[in-house]
């Protein structure tokens with residue numbers, strides 16, 4: 001059987017949780033040598049993975065850590081959380097953190113990760129880019145910016161391929177701040193409303209990230225995986 005990730009060096013920035021953790025596990029299962037970059041040391045199923053302590057908002061820290069790491073065949077960037085915020089009456093200084101984490105974080109990783117020529121970089125945006133929701137202006141803008149970054153880097157980094165995966169609602173620790181009952185109700189309501197009848201798992205999105213790593217025809221692509229949310 002063809003195992004395109006076997007013995008490949010894979011870096012997952014944001015691999016200690018959620019979509020990134022599922023990506024790290026799936027890549028390891030596919031035979032890759034996986035390194036996780038995150039602030040927390042990975043635990044549970046990820047204990048024992050190679051780890052680079054990294055805060056993607058710390059430009060000098062990212063540059064220093066990645067100068068000594070790799071080169072990597074494939075890099076995935078799965079960091080990001082952009083808080084809900086109404087625009088009217090807000091000040092940029094109060095709201096810029098989400099953009100700094102998700103867009104500039106992706107930019108810093110792209111700027112400093114050493115990627116083998118012909119390898120890949122995969123970023124993660126989100127379906128608010130194509131289906132905005134009230135109160136989520138900044139998430140929509142950050143997602144659109146990340147997608148623009150991926151498409152532009154597909155040209156700058158060629159023949160290294162650069163893609164973006166855009167998830168809809170995914171059941172990950174990103175939602176751990178929510179009360180359990182409210183979270184379950186939200187997922188159930190979403191599953192009932194989605195054409196796919198299914199809220200995503202980290203593994204669902206990880207499978208698409210691995211496709212971006214391994215399929216030689218994918219570059220400059222945005223792969224929407226939203227269970228059909230954009231249609232309803």
Ligand SMILES: NC(=O)c1ccc[n+]([C@@H]2O[C@H](COP(=O)([O-])OP(=O)(O)OC[C@H]3O[C@@H](n4cnc5c(N)ncnc54)[C@H](OP(=O)(O)O)[C@@H]3O)[C@@H](O)[C@H]2O)c1
Pocket residue numbers: 013014015016017018019020037038039040041054055056057078079080081082101102124125126127166167168169170171172173174175
């Ligand atoms: N879950 C959803 O419903 C959903 C929907 C659409 C889009 N997305 C997008 O998918 C991506 C992954 O989300 P997720 O649900 O997997 O989130 P998650 O479970 O909260 O995981 C986020 C990861 O980012 C890392 N991280 C956070 N801040 C960091 C920093 N300053 N420096 C380095 N690493 C940092 C975290 O590790 P440490 O805390 O150890 O640093 C963690 O590994 C995000 O871009 C999110 O916006 C998610």
